[in-house]
Amino acid sequence: MLPYTDGAPIYAQIIARIKADIATGALSPGSRLPSVRDAAVEHRVNPNTMYRVMTELEREGFIQAERGVGYFVVDDPALTDALRRDEASKAAAAFLARMDELGLSPDEIEALLHSLLKGGTP
Amino acid sequence: MLPYTDGAPIYAQIIARIKADIATGALSPGSRLPSVRDAAVEHRVNPNTMYRVMTELEREGFIQAERGVGYFVVDDPALTDALRRDEASKAAAAFLARMDELGLSPDEIEALLHSLLKGGTP
Amino acid sequence: MLPYTDGAPIYAQIIARIKADIATGALSPGSRLPSVRDAAVEHRVNPNTMYRVMTELEREGFIQAERGVGYFVVDDPALTDALRRDEASKAAAAFLARMDELGLSPDEIEALLHSLLKGGTP
Amino acid sequence: MLPYTDGAPIYAQIIARIKADIATGALSPGSRLPSVRDAAVEHRVNPNTMYRVMTELEREGFIQAERGVGYFVVDDPALTDALRRDEASKAAAAFLARMDELGLSPDEIEALLHSLLKGGTP
DNA sequence: GTGGTCTAGACCACC
DNA sequence: GTGGTCTAGACCACA
Numbered sequence: 001m002l003p004y005t006d007g008a009p010i011y012a013q014i015i016a017r018i019k020a021d022i023a024t025g026a027l028s029p030g031s032r033l034p035s036v037r038d039a040a041v042e043h044r045v046n047p048n049t050m051y052r053v054m055t056e057l058e059r060e061g062f063i064q065a066e067r068g069v070g071y072f073v074v075d076d077p078a079l080t081d082a083l084r085r086d087e088a089s090k091a092a093a094a095f096l097a098r099m100d101e102l103g104l105s106p107d108e109i110e111a112l113l114h115s116l117l118k119g120g121t122p
Numbered sequence: 123m124l125p126y127t128d129g130a131p132i133y134a135q136i137i138a139r140i141k142a143d144i145a146t147g148a149l150s151p152g153s154r155l156p157s158v159r160d161a162a163v164e165h166r167v168n169p170n171t172m173y174r175v176m177t178e179l180e181r182e183g184f185i186q187a188e189r190g191v192g193y194f195v196v197d198d199p200a201l202t203d204a205l206r207r208d209e210a211s212k213a214a215a216a217f218l219a220r221m222d223e224l225g226l227s228p229d230e231i232e233a234l235l236h237s238l239l240k241g242g243t244p
Numbered sequence: 245m246l247p248y249t250d251g252a253p254i255y256a257q258i259i260a261r262i263k264a265d266i267a268t269g270a271l272s273p274g275s276r277l278p279s280v281r282d283a284a285v286e287h288r289v290n291p292n293t294m295y296r297v298m299t300e301l302e303r304e305g306f307i308q309a310e311r312g313v314g315y316f317v318v319d320d321p322a323l324t325d326a327l328r329r330d331e332a333s334k335a336a337a338a339f340l341a342r343m344d345e346l347g348l349s350p351d352e353i354e355a356l357l358h359s360l361l362k363g364g365t366p
Numbered sequence: 367m368l369p370y371t372d373g374a375p376i377y378a379q380i381i382a383r384i385k386a387d388i389a390t391g392a393l394s395p396g397s398r399l400p401s402v403r404d405a406a407v408e409h410r411v412n413p414n415t416m417y418r419v420m421t422e423l424e425r426e427g428f429i430q431a432e433r434g435v436g437y438f439v440v441d442d443p444a445l446t447d448a449l450r451r452d453e454a455s456k457a458a459a460a461f462l463a464r465m466d467e468l469g470l471s472p473d474e475i476e477a478l479l480h481s482l483l484k485g486g487t488p
Numbered sequence: 489g490t491g492g493t494c495t496a497g498a499c500c501a502c503c
Numbered sequence: 504g505t506g507g508t509c510t511a512g513a514c515c516a517c518a
Contacts, residue, residue, distance in 0.1 A: 023224055024223045024224055024225075025225070084224050084225065084226075087224055088221060088224050088226055088230075088234055089234065089238070091217060091220045091221065091224075092217070092221075092231075092234050092235055092238055093238060095213060095214070095217040096235065096238055096239065098210075098213045099210060099213070099214075101146045102145060102146055102206050102209055102210050102213075103146075103147075103206065104210055106239055108210075109214075109235070110232075110235075112210060112211065112214050113214055113218065113231070113232075113235075116211070116214055116215060116218055117218065117228055131507080131508060131509090132508080132509075133508080133509090157489085157490065157491085158490085158491070158492095159489095159490090167509085167510090168509060168510045168511070169510095169511090169512095170509075170510075170511085171508085171509060171510080173491080173492080174508095174509095176491085177492095181303075187490095187491060187492090188490085188491085189490070189491050189492080189516080189517055189518080190489080190490040190491065190516085190517045190518040191490060191491085191517095191518080192490065192491080193491085253492080253493060253494090254493080254494075255493080255494090267468060268467045268468055268469075269469075279504085279505065279506085280505085280506070280507095281504095281505090289494085289495090290494060290495045290496070291495095291496090291497095292494075292495075292496085292497095293493085293494060293495080295506080295507080296493095296494095298506085299507095309505095309506060309507090310503095310505085310506085311501080311502055311503075311505070311506050311507080312501085312502045312503040312504080312505040312506065313502095313503075313504095313505060313506085314505065314506080315506085328468050328469065331468055332464075332465060332468050332470055332474075332478060333478065333482070335461060335464045335465065335468075336461070336465075336475075336478050336479055336482055337482060339457060339458070339461040340479065340482055340483065342457045343454060343457065343458075345390045346389055346390055346450050346453055346454050346457075347390075347391070347450065348450075348454055350483055352454075353458075353479070354476075354479075356454055356455065356458050357458055357462065357475070357476075357479075360455070360458055360459060360462055361462065361472050489517105489518090490516100490517080490518080491515105491516090491517085492514100492515080492516080492517100493513100493514080493515075493516100494512105494513080494514080494515100495511100495512090495513075495514100496510100496511085496512090496513105497509105497510090497511090498508100498509080498510075498511105499507100499508080499509080499510100500506105500507080500508075500509100501505100501506090501507080501508100502504105502505080502506085502507100503504085503505075503506105
């Protein structure tokens with residue numbers, strides 16, 4: 001796990017990563033997260049920071065604590081789907097911002113995407 | 123200037139940044155780059171590493187050295203445009219990969235982009 | 245290996261030597277070059293300088309790196325032949341310059357060469 | 367004046383240089399050579415070595431000593447011309463050897479020379 | 489000052 | 504071992 005050098009607070013960056021992992025299914029619904037201690041080591045972060053991450057994710061309804069066992073990804077298709085759409089929206093917005101920065105018109109963007117979608121690796 | 127923790131060699135990351143800056147126009151054609159020594163300080167890198175960056179960029183035809191004066195961004199619209207398209211392609215490919223990761227279909231992607239393009243920040 | 249006292253940068257002189265060796269076949273296509281470290285000792289040069297030589301030759305397409313194994317002369321008859329013609333042209337140009345310096349006319353040059361070619365070492 | 371690292375004795379290399387200079391006219395007939403002391407400094411060589419050079423060149427008839435004045439290039443067109451031809455022969459032999467090393471046939475050599483002679487810098 | 493070359497020595501990834 | 508990256512510091516040529 002690489003260091004976090006984003007400007008945003010570390011705990012927020014970790015939260016974003018975990019949300020993204022839930023959205024993509026890298027963390028599947030119902031699966032158990034690493035223990036706070038292990039996750040802290042993995043992310044090279046103080047256990048207190050990791051605990052804050054878990055607490056916040058639980059507060060937002062994405063994970064659930066089971067005392068003496070650990071944290072689990074909530075198994076709620078609606079919620080996962082919402083997360084998915086949220087991630088997709090963020091990515092799309094960032095993409096469009098980049099396209100704007102590079103001076104591409106909406107038509108050019110569409111053409112570019114279509115060319116990539118057609119000429120994939122079939 | 124933030125540290126480089128990407129896995130890719132530092133010099134390659136700096137090259138990518140500079141190319142991106144040329145593509146967006148943040149580095150305008152004909153403009154002078156910081157001296158090797160200054161840029162090295164700025165990027166917190168050894169002057170030799172920065173020199174390698176410059177050399178490679180010059181070899182690829184994006185900048186030009188003038189001995190005793192400095193490096194300058196080549197003023198060639200065709201080249202700049204090619205770089206712009208290249209950056210756009212890379213961004214689009216990354217975006218589509220992300221969308222695929224999130225399980226969006228091409229139609230969903232298109233819908234998402236259209237909704238963002240219409241309801242921008244008016 | 246003798247010292248390099250040419251005015252031209254050492255790395256360029258070594259590159260020229262290796263190209264000449266490839267052109268004459270002293271370095272045969274497909275053969276392995278000495279390791280960077282060994283070649284550095286052989287040429288009495290810093291390994292980094294030797295590495296630069298290898299890198300440049302690879303960039304020009306004359307040799308190819310295999311990580312953990314070594315550098316190999318590219319086996320491409322067309323390229324080798326181009327190099328041969330290039331070396332021949334350089335030698336011929338230098339020869340003609342010398343003849344001009346000595347004040348020989350084209351006819352005298354031709355006569356001289358023919359006399360040497362006929363009365364070789366039979 | 368660069369160091370002599372040829373394998374051949376230094377005095378012989380200096381003799382060859384001076385002969386070559388006489389042949390090309392860089393040292394014109396009748397002109398005065400630098401004093402032994404000056405020439406020794408110039409060639410970074412012991413004055414005794416330089417004296418040997420002068421003595422040998424005088425013995426071979428290319429220069430002449432005038433006591434208390436210095437050495438002068440002999441003004442003898444026949445001798446100068448012989449030297450010229452000798453230099454030309456040596457250069458031509460070296461050139462043909464190089465061409466042979468590169469595997470060029472006599473016909474190819476001729477073609478190469480003609481192409482260079484025609485397409486000069488008129 | 490600028491870019492350009494060279495050395496010395498370190499550490500990494502791959503095989 | 505191999506190639507590849509990076510640092511530190513020196514010296515040069517040019518302007």
